[in-house]
Amino acid sequence: MSIEPLWEVFVRSRRGLSHTHVGSLHAPDATMALRNARDVYTRRQEGVSIWVVRAADITASSPDEKDEFFDPAGDKVYRHPTFYQVPEGVEHL
């Protein structure tokens, strides 16, 4: 068993974008996790900001619940702008 916990790493690749999950690593604590993440995941200038989160602290939806979680959104097409018809000649809408 690893004595160092697993951390999930999120990198903002450039200003204006969200942090995206890029992978994980082992580190003894948050300070080292952040530094390791810098060395491992941004050696080619891939990022301008990093988050690290202890993998054990993430609460995830369960794949067994995926139908009740995500299917109900499937019939709500009116949430998408393409659902609506716009008369010809109307702009900036």
Added chain:
Amino acid sequence: MNDLFVYTLRLGDDALIAAQRTAEWIAAAPQLEEDVALGNIGLDQLGQARSLLQYAGQVEGEGRSEDDLAYFRDERDFLNLQLCELPNDDFAHAMARLLYFAAYQQLLYEELLSCADETLSGVAGKAVKEVAYHVDHATQWVLRLGDGTEESHRRMQAGLDALWPYTAEMFESDDLVRRLPVAVDPSTLHDEWDRRVLAVVDESTCTRPEASYQHSGGRTGRHTEHLGYLLAELQHVARSHPEATW
């Protein structure tokens, strides 16, 4: 000999020999993440060495390249600090060395930023960010090893103590640095270095290394026996094929 050439060579040799030692950890570090981290640090040091040696060759004006200077000089011609050439021993020694050396480089490069030589200030501008990270990396480990387990505390203390006698050499002033306008007189860096390094030592729960006999000689090419072996390994392929390009 040209003062600027010698001065640049000193800084370049420090970085080159340090890089050679740092690289020894790749594939031998305590954990995979540390292989990667020390790889970055070694690459930074090597990058500094290349810029400085290239510039030294240019200043000398005899057509010597960075490789001519790295591969075709003998032990007595190398001007690096003895601190840089000592063997890695264990990880605590390596982190003690990195703390001592990177903290010195950080202060030095901070000063060189504003020197009148554009190339040197340019190298310093890039390197100052790199060595700040090296200081931080060494600091994190000295704290963890010093305040970790009994064994790690003992080893960290041993590393700090063993390398302390090689630290005064970093701050030795001589005619050359006093004469050369762009050079930083390293004796002016000592107090701040002491303050920064000892703050880390204190926080790590290690005790400050005791004042002791201080070794010297690297700046005039008098080295420990270790440098000969290091150079033999570094240079042997290039010297076996002196006419070759790679």
Added chain:
Amino acid sequence: MLAGMDSFQATIDADGRIEPRDAMPEGYRKTLIRQIAQHAHSEIIGMQPEGNWISRAPSLRRKAILMAKVQDEAGHGLYLYAAAETLGVDRADLLDLLHSGRQKYSSIFNYPTLTWADIGAIGWLVDGAAIVNQVPLCRCSYGPYARAMVRVCKEESFHQRQGFEILHTLCNGTEAQKAMAQDALDRWWWPSLMMFGPPDSASTHSEQSMAWGIKRHSNDELRQRFVDMTVPQADVLGLRVPDDGLAYDEETGHYRFSEPDYTELYEVVKGNGPCNQQRLAHRVKAHEDGAWVREAAAAYAAKRVAREGAA
């Protein structure tokens, strides 16, 4: 609504990706753990044959490139162990399996790097073969493995080129350099061909892995692709591929080549290669020498947590 294994099969059939918390057959999980771990082990053992040349690289530029490459391999090992961990295993346990010889790594790393030209040959041939093997894995049915491989392949694109460049420089250099390059090709050619595994007729895991979308092409298909790709490159270098049976077949558009001596491969897999013991011993030593460091870091973190709790 599809649950459990039905959902798994439907996803595979639709060429979709399986993600860590999805239901999956135990065999699928085990096969992946074995393959990803072996892949990760290969990356970190693979650091050694090249790493031992960092100190001797004949120019500072080459030294920097090699250092970056070996460092990348540590990074790639790390990505892959992380992918394996999403299947519920722990990196430390996988390392134990490597150290105790219960999990394998690619046999290619049990050959010695004897001259500087070997660093070129490894980049050109070994990384070349690895890329042929790995590119299809970017479409592997298991999401975390596929994503790790996308990252690995992207970063590795420079590895093969730098190897070719080393050899190209040697081949345009002195007679001694050129001889060094030919010698390296002579020694690395056959082991590189064997990197694709045993011939299809003798491969034990292939069929099921293909059905699960873990493997996309057979060993022999990939081996052929590698030969077709590499032989013209050897011509550019002016080096001779050490195979008298090598010939271009106009009809098929492929090179015909001789069968590698697989008995050698099996011996190396069994542990009788020139460097098996050396590689493993080096790895175990690094791990054991680092134990007190890892323990110290954990102890420090625990003290911090305790102090913060008390404050």
